[in-house]
Amino acid sequence: MEKILDKFKEFCMQPYDRAVEWKDAEPNRKVIGCIPMYFPEEILHAAGVLPVTLYGSDEPITMGEHHLMNNACHQVRSTFDSLLKGKYDFLDGVAALHVCDQVRFFLEVWQLDHPFPFFHEMWRPYRLDNTNRPFLTSELKRLISHLESFTGTEITIEAIRNSIGIYNESRYMMRKLNDIRRERPGIISASDMVCTVTSSMLIPREEHNQLLRELLSRIDNVLTPEDQRFKMVIIGHLCDAPDEGLLNLIENEGLSLIDDDFITGGRYYAVDVNPDGDPIESFADYYMNMIPCTTYHYVDCWRGDSDKYSPYADYTIDMLKKGQAAGIVILRAMYCDPFDMEFVLLRERLKEENIPFLALFIEKGSGSMEAVRTRVQAFVETL
Ligand code: SF4
Structure with missing residues (x-):
């Protein structure tokens, strides 16, 4: 179990190494960076793209400060700092859901400062009720057609369903791990739990699912202090x-x-x-x-x-x-x-x-x- 948790930690410490390796393994592979939160990664996966969530970094922010207001949150400033330091140069595109005004404004600066071949901003109604459902579905359709023209591949219903299945399995296993942690917290620390989840957003999901399956099969029943x-x-x-x-x-x-x-x-x-x-x-x-x-x-x-x-x-x-x-x-x-x-x-x-x-x-x-x-x-x- 420890070995797998260490692996998850390594992915978090070198967040984009596996994505770069995946991309270089075959020609025409594409990686798209997702700004947290809630972007439908399954749709990117169904398009054959690797979605990677961009969490900025723990490094001191030295460049991002000059482009954004000081009262932007750390996530926004750190992500922009990483962009300016070239950490996202391997990406083919950026995708984000507008979760708040800060994300919206920093994406405007990003698009003007550093345009990427694929840049997709998705709107989510802040007020979620059935009056806004048609707008939400139209935004999802717009994402699919934008991705299709970017990748040159049709995204079929079967492909999306398959990707949903892979991501649902991932969520199911994480829930199961958390259920065990709730009962017996000594089994996994909070920071290891965060690394387990974060690493799923950095590497191909099928690989992460395989590691999670192994992890769950190795949890023993011993009480810890x-x-x-x-x-x-x-x-x-x-x-x-x-x-x-x-x-x-x-x-x-x-x-x-x-x-x-x-x-x-x-x-x-x-x-x-x-x-x-x-x-x-x-x-x-x-x-x-x-x-x-x-x-x-x-x-x-x-x-x-x-x-x-x-x-x-x-x-x-x-x-x-x-x-x-x-x-x-x-x-x-x-x-x-x-x-x-x-x-x-x-x-x-x-x-x-x-x-x-x-x-x-x-x-x-x-x-x-x-x-x-x-x-x-x-x-x-x-x-
Ligand atoms: S201000 Fe917006 S981007 Fe920053 S942490 Fe809060 S919700 Fe996220």
Whole structure:
């Protein structure tokens, strides 16, 4: 098991090496970088393209600062920094779903500064209800036809269904691994769980599925000492991959992180795409039925009597109850407005329900880990 986890870690440390190797193995292979979150990778896969998610890097941001506002979130600045440093030169294209205004604006700068042969921005209605479904399906069709003209290959319904099957299997195995972690957290650390999920977005999915199958078959039934620590749910950090050192610090201070809603975690594998029927409708259902996200606009929020309505808070509290966790750690990425807005409602709900929580403001690559450690230690004492 350790060997496979080490492999996942290696993929995360050298995030694009396998993609470059895959591309060079045969002529005309194409790799498209996806900006987090929620881009339908299955459709890229069905077109024969390798989708690779771009999480920026942990390096200090030295070039991106000059092109974007300082109050852009780390994910956006770091991704642009990586672009300017040439780390994405191997890509044939870039694809993104507009999850927030920052993504939208930085893509405009990207397209003007560094145009790629394929550049696709997909709109997702912020308010997801049936009135917007036709727009969503038209966006999915536009993506398919853009990809077909870029690759020169027809994307058949069978090919999309096949890709959905491969990605569903991947999500199923990650859910299974997380179920085991929820019961016996010592079996896998939070940072290893993040690496397991993140690496799936960096290498051919079939290869990752094979490794995941092996990993699941090697998990033994022994209780580990970590199984006895305080169980915690960890949430937030929207599009960015959370810092491995931070997750380890939290767990080393006596907390077991048993579940999360990271895009490099539970949010990514929570919902499947229906492999049967019309794939366009299946993807529309997928977006409509996704777990609550702070980048969505819920019509009942912030309105008179219902101004405390927060599907995201409900989801978080359900996750806590399901895992019988003692509390919640909330990672607030600096300058992430969609999360900060929702945090106000979430904090009120947690206080009302007397749920212990620790909210940490995080700016990857800056700030003192020792200050964080002190806060985590103080929180553990209160439990
Ligand atoms: S982390 Fe927040 S602000 Fe940054 S791209 Fe994601 S949703 Fe937008």
